[in-house]
Amino acid sequence: MAIFPTLKTKAVAQYPASRAIRFEHQALRFVDGAEQRYRGSAGPLHSWTIRLNELDETEMAAIEDFFASNQGRFGNFLFVDPWDGHTYPNCSISKDEIETIASGEMRGKTSLTVIENRG
């Protein structure tokens, strides 16, 4: 199983980083205004938005290689939550596109979102 790459500092993310929890509930609304809600999935799914700045060329290349070797959002990998260290074994990148910006020497920038998958 592939593992999400770390920076040279061994960190996964930089500030500001975002973390989200997503449920898949369903709600039925009746004509009298009442609602009936039920769970549509077994539990929440997590996602992490990772914004990386001031990367050197090696780190930028490692992130891009990881994206390419995973074939964008197709491949699954293991991700360690930088907030609490919990390991999520079934994660993927949210989109099929990555943008890398080299603003200068050792001044690379990119951003991607990791999502937890079910099944």
Add this chain to the structure above:
Amino acid sequence: MKVFPQLGTGAISQFPVVKHRRLRTVVNRAADGSSIKLADPAGGYIEWVLEFRGLDDTEIATLQEFYTDVEGELTGFTFVDPNGNLLARTEELNDVIWQADPLLTLTGGVADPSGGTSAWHAANSGQAPQCVIQTLNAPAGYIYSFSVYAKAAEATGLTLLVAGQRTARTATTGWTRFVLTAAGDPTANSVAFGLEIPASSAVDVFGPQVEAQPAASAYKRGVAGGVYEGARFRDNEFMYTTTDVNRHATTVSIFYADHL
């Protein structure tokens, strides 16, 4: 095939360089959050947005002439990734893409200067120099910077090779990055980069890198290589702004798609 021109500085681009890499995955997401995915490896493309500032009259004329020559987005050309390592499989010197002479023994898993174990031990047991080379179908007339880290148990000579150019260096007991900047033969169809190890010698090597610029940047692992044959301009319009005497600015978008 036509090749994207280098600037007068020998570089392909200026900062900032924006690179989009887009792949295609078909996803069928179920209501419970699970999903079925189907990859489409051939459906990807890469796009570079290159901003040029302070170009002199010659450079802007060269760019405009090239743009006219390829007729905008109509005709493909060879483009090398300005941010990438042009070599492929740089941490797999036993891959078939590398041509190693028969008496050169390559052993992987050696500790490298970045704290990993991606360096290689290259031992020449023969009585003549032996080479390990990778040949790129890259623009032969470009200025290239070939760099590699090397060390040896004792001071040992090694030679860096770029096309017909060669330069001798001495590897010592600590990791040293050696760089050879040279241009290839403009009439050739390919350029070879490599190392020559003298007879009965051994060196540890790590991080071979080729860039189409006069100096080496930080090492980037090369996986698939950075030479793209069949790249095209994104747009059918080439506009530039003259900001001063002998000073021009323009932005071009270049894309490469596997399936085109």
